[in-house]
Amino acid sequence: MNVIDKSKIKPLYLVLGSGSLGFALVKELKERDKELFIVDKDPQKVETLREEAYDAIVGDISDPEVLEKINTKNLAAIMILSSDPLANKAALANIRKKVSPDVYCVARASDAINMQEMETLGADLVIIPPKVVAKSLARSLERAESMLRGNKLVQWFNGLRGKTLAIVVHNNPDPDSISGALALQEIAKSFDVVSDILYGGEIGHQENKAFVNLLGIDLFKMEDRDISNYDKIALVDCAVPGANNKLQPGTHIGAVFDHHPLGDTHIDAEFIDIRPNVGASATILTKYLQELNIDIDQKLATALLYGIRTDTLDFKRNTDSSDLSAASFLYPLSEHDILDQLERPSMSTETLDVLGEAILNRRVYSGYLISNVGTIRDRDTLPQAADYLLNLEGISTTLVFGISEDTIFISGRSNDIRVNLGDVMKKSFGEGSGGGHANAAAAQVSLGLFSVAKDRQILLKLVDESVVKRFLNAVGVEESSKN
Ligand SMILES: [Mn+2]
Structure with missing residues (x-):
């Protein structure tokens, strides 16, 4: 019953070893209408697979002869997924000898040592299943965390509907703090909260002046505005009232968004998001814009991207994968001419x-x-x-x-x-x-x-x-x- 006319079946995918992982994969591939072929040493399993209309044969995947039984002409990829690392390595070695190197080859390893050996044998991708699951779980948890943060911010802003917000950035503000504030202003707008961005000190460097002018950003000096006229205060790129900003120490703060490590300082605010591992406040605020599904126009995207790049020295300093993911999200939305102009060093x-x-x-x-x-x-x-x-x-x-x-x-x-x-x-x-x-x-x-x-x-x-x-x-x- 194992006699299958191999000339008739030209599978796109070959699965060698069908444990629970292999089986889950073939189901997934079948749902996507992919031509596939399975080899497993367990006759019982092969029988079950055939009953479910899969093309499968009984065979020892480490045996070089097994490849003779399969038409490899159309193969795009081979997945070696048995739970036996020795058999997987033997199969991999056979494949690299007999099958075109263009065929993508995935191998399952049990540990890091096997993984290295399989890479040396020519696997394009080596997976250790528990690690794959752990990674995917960690990603889901990150998603959960991000959703939770988003929901909390929504709650906070819901309580502020129709009111006014002062968005205070640190003294002598830089592109990171200004663009972060601009993003918060956009979020506030979506909750009918009217806000102003306030700063102390000067907008010093030529580059920072160029940034504000080129993007036409409205900022107000703290001394020109009466802070008590606003219903709430939010801090961006700084966390403590009076520390590197013109607020009175002890001022009640509504929300804080920052990425500078706080040390032992205790801060008191209704909503606090401080992530010292992240390279820029602009990254933190970009994540909220994404989470809350808020439209990002070209000006805002350009500002945030420039903020992330300058604060991380183009991803060379204090940076985290979230800075890169935020930047790659912003890149297609931003205006590259303006970025070029900002990058051109100012002229003496x-x-x-x-x-x-x-x-x-x-x-x-x-x-x-x-x-x-x-x-x-x-x-x-x-x-x-x-x-x-x-x-x-x-x-x-x-x-x-x-x-x-x-x-x-x-x-x-x-x-x-x-x-x-x-x-x-x-x-x-x-x-x-x-x-x-x-x-x-x-x-x-x-x-x-x-x-x-x-x-x-x-x-x-x-x-x-x-x-x-x-x-x-x-x-x-x-x-x-x-x-
Ligand atoms: Mn910053």
Whole structure:
């Protein structure tokens, strides 16, 4: 009765060993209408499977011959699931010898040592069933915890319907606290609670100012608002009234959302959510938005994503998997142009001056832009200017140069694939003076080469003429092609 015409059955999945795990899996696969085939050494079990209309044969899964009985042509995956690790390893070794390596192979292990051995034997995935169950349970518990938190917050806000809320962030607020507050404001809105975001100190760094301005976030200074006018107070990214915020110590607090460890400090509030393992308050508030099914518009998503990224230093500091999951949830909802702008480092006044000079003094020779910015203090401003000018329409290569003490510094950028700027720099200014990459390069030339000129003005003019001439020669463009 074990004679099955193997040429007729071309299963997609092969299950070797059908204990309780194997059986649960084949049931699951059958519900999904997958073609499958089962091998088990227990004739009784095989009989039962056949009665339930499964294709199954009796066989020892460790026996290499067993694979001969199965048409493996259409196989997508093989699951080796018996409770005998030795048999599973033997089966795995046979499969890796006889079946195409494209077939995905899952093996069941009993412990970590078996797991490693099976990975070495070429299993694509090794599972230890109790661990899989434990993980899935832990995930459910996390879900339960998150639901419980969500329900509690709903209760708290229900008691606040139609009232007003002051959302207080820490002094000199950063993107994490501001975006977290913005999220809480959105949640409050959904309960008909009108709220303001209040801060003390200054919105200091350029980046933080840019963040508030670019996203058009409304924030109020604590001193401009009378805190007693609000029905409730919530704290975001800080937990203790008076500690790094402008509240009076001992002020009654409605809700707290924070991720800084509290230590021994006791706090008194109606609703408290402090998670020191999480990298950002923005992560905590994102989870509430998800839990409460609140729509997140582009501005809010962008703010929260930026908040999480800055507080975790792009997931390099004090971060947790929840920061990553919140970020991956926010990413498709956010405005990437704004994120790019926020990430661009702010410009120093010196860079701005050099850029101004570079724009004013630009000369264009058929796609090549050359600009002499004169005397510079900070040579790092040159590549920034060269970069910026590359944005000009019709320009594919830029060269910006300036003089600092007795050296001419030259910086170039190109997005013309025909130009190798590193080579051009070497050719123009000498092997030892210039070089770099195809699209970004630099050179330094000693002013000593021009020492024949006694007058500084004449010297600068000579330098200018020489740099332009050498560069244009190297790229093969006539000076007369200036436009
Ligand atoms: Mn924070």
